[in-house]
Amino acid sequence: MAALSALIVMPNIPGTDVHFLVPYAIEAPGPTFNTLGSVEGKEVVEIEGAPTDPTNGKLNMTTVAVSSGITLPQAIAEGLWSSNTMVPIEQIFPQDVSPEEQREVNSADFAASEASATAAAMHYLDRPLAVEVAQVVPDGPAADQLEQGDVILAIDNQQVSSPKQVKEAVADQKPGQKLALKVKRKDQEQTIDVTLGSHPNNDAAFLGIVMAQVPADGMKVTYNLKDIGGPSAGLIFSLAVVDKLDPADITGGAFVAGTGTINEEGKVGPIGGIRHKIEASKDAGAEVFLAPKGNCAEIDAKTSEGIEVAAVGSLEEAIDALSAHQRGEAMPTCG
Known part of the structure; x- marks a missing residue:
């Protein structure tokens, strides 16, 4: 279509x-x-x-x-x-x-x-690309931990450079499990543990962010x-x-x-x-x-x-x- x-x-x-x-x-x-x-x-x-x-x-x-x-x-x-x-x-x-x-x-x-x-x-x-948090779902699992503009560098020590890689990492988990996200926020790197929730439409694990792929440089x-x-x-x-x-x-x-x-x-x-x-x-x-x-x-x-x-x-x-x-x-x- x-x-x-x-x-x-x-x-x-x-x-x-x-x-x-x-x-x-x-x-x-x-x-x-x-x-x-x-x-x-x-x-x-x-x-x-x-x-x-x-x-x-x-x-x-x-x-x-x-x-x-x-x-x-x-x-x-x-x-x-x-x-x-x-x-x-x-x-x-x-x-x-x-x-x-x-x-x-x-x-x-x-x-x-x-x-x-x-x-x-x-x-x-x-040219290199990175994953940026474009929006955090209100009341979602990441609402109090991730912020718009955060750049996700790695998940559970595995580097990521595309939203697809992040989605795959989440899909491999179950609701209630934790993911260690290494993020860059205002030029400072930190690791944030997020407990995954359940997707509103099914039983899949849910992180609760909208992502965009942006230049990494x-x-x-x-x-x-x-x-x-x-x-x-x-x-x-x-x-x-x-x-x-x-x-x-x-x-x-x-x-x-x-x-x-x-x-x-x-x-x-x-x-x-x-x-x-x-x-x-x-x-x-x-x-x-x-x-x-x-x-x-x-x-x-x-x-x-x-x-x-x-x-x-x-x-x-x-x-x-x-x-x-x-x-x-x-x-x-x-x-």
Whole structure:
């Protein structure tokens, strides 16, 4: 299933009467943002604690604009004369979730995509990674012992560098058993014993933290885009981090746009609204669009007309595709 797109949620269309609204929303091409550029005086992708290299070209993340509050005449007009997409409103705002709660979910997804983008870039560049406590579950087993920002260095004297290793160490235990966690807190190392609890949904051991994989060398990556939700900016964010840290010129001066979720290992996943994102990229002047392989079924010749679309399944494949473009060679496509 495709992940929710990076979204720009528009206000309800003005001048509408709630009694004449239809249960649909309109998806349309949204704005694109150059992740190698600046916004409100700050770099979109800001790197501290490590030397960076000059970049060329553009790496634009893409969005889908969503409007709700649609009347029946507007819906009919959209169906007859517009290339926008009408989708059931529950696809954007599930019935059991308020719009405000859904925005919070979208924002959390966007933040998670930022963390995964950083980790994927570090993996590609072969830079060290560490496990950071992103959140401590209130009233959970670790609530009084671990703090947000703690870096977990080892568990029971076994070094860890990924959330997966921590989860595996916890899964090997039973509720009530203790784990010795070696953590780094404000530049001070200490060992903390945590008694595991029971997971709220099953009988498995439960530590009660949310983790993120971060650079282990003190480098910090900050993403300075606001009011955007969803996880689909991951690929382009990761490319921007690599471009800034790697002396190689990823874009070759080209205007590149794209989309795709990314996990910590650099695997690229499909997203929603691919046609609108390609359309927005063409309107912005992009030469190349990086699309997840999982979206190929939605990309036909008409959609890709006027722009080169490369189908990629990983961060490495995306970088290889752009390298091929620089050399004048064919990139992998959906055909």
